[in-house]
Amino acid sequence: MEYLDLWLIMRWFHVVAGVMWIGLLWYFNFVQIPTMPKIPDELKPAIGKHIAPAALFWFRWAAAFTVLWGLVLAYNQGYLVDALMLGAGKGLVSVTMIGIGMWFGMIMAFNVWFVIWPNQKIALGLVEAEADAKPKAARMAMLFSRTNTLLSFPMLYCMLAVSHGAG
Amino acid sequence: MDVILTDIKYTVIAGVVLTVIVVLIAPLIAG
Numbered sequence: 001m002e003y004l005d006l007w008l009i010m011r012w013f014h015v016v017a018g019v020m021w022i023g024l025l026w027y028f029n030f031v032q033i034p035t036m037p038k039i040p041d042e043l044k045p046a047i048g049k050h051i052a053p054a055a056l057f058w059f060r061w062a063a064a065f066t067v068l069w070g071l072v073l074a075y076n077q078g079y080l081v082d083a084l085m086l087g088a089g090k091g092l093v094s095v096t097m098i099g100i101g102m103w104f105g106m107i108m109a110f111n112v113w114f115v116i117w118p119n120q121k122i123a124l125g126l127v128e129a130e131a132d133a134k135p136k137a138a139r140m141a142m143l144f145s146r147t148n149t150l151l152s153f154p155m156l157y158c159m160l161a162v163s164h165g166a167g
Numbered sequence: 168m169d170v171i172l173t174d175i176k177y178t179v180i181a182g183v184v185l186t187v188i189v190v191l192i193a194p195l196i197a198g
Contacts, residue, residue, distance in 0.1 A: 029175060034175060100193065146171075146172040146173070149175075149182065150172070150178050150181050154182065154186040157186045158189065
């Protein structure tokens with residue numbers, strides 16, 4: 001029963017949600033955005049009206065769940081405050097690493113909920129907006145999605161560093 | 168800066184570079 005531990009299951013939830021979040025982030029950035037210009041105009045609504053809204057639903061809720069559950073896990077493990085302070089001067093690189101990863105993750109989740117999602121709602125026509133607002137919103141969503149993709153690489157390294165037993 | 172966020176190749180390269188920077192400065196922050 002040693003592998004049927006409540007906090008191991010909770011950590012599993014955190015990782016499962018994280019895989020869904022970053023998997024969909026990478027789907028948008030490695031597949032959907034580069035492929036859209038090659039799709040014939042008459043087929044584009046299939047992406048904009050059906051696939052993208054469904055992907056964005058799972059994307060934003062996975063982001064929220066991953067970060068909130070990560071904070072609960074850090075609190076349970078007793079390093080939440082130290083990590084948020086980046087473990088400055090504590091002499092434990094693992095706490096600094098997880099702290100940097102946590103901040104990257106929180107910045108990314110903030111971008112998802114407060115920049116990408118509001119702009120995607122305009123770009124995809126899910127809310128009323130003037131016609132010239134759509135391309136502007138689409139570009140804003142794309143730039144912040146790319147920023148999150150950039151941050152996902154160091155964020156994941158920081159998360160792995162802790163379980164690898166860094167300093 | 169623009170090309171880093173508009174061309175996915177450069178986004179990945181910048182992500183790897185930022186990862187190396189984080190690994191190098193983390194021990195300095197930890198003290």
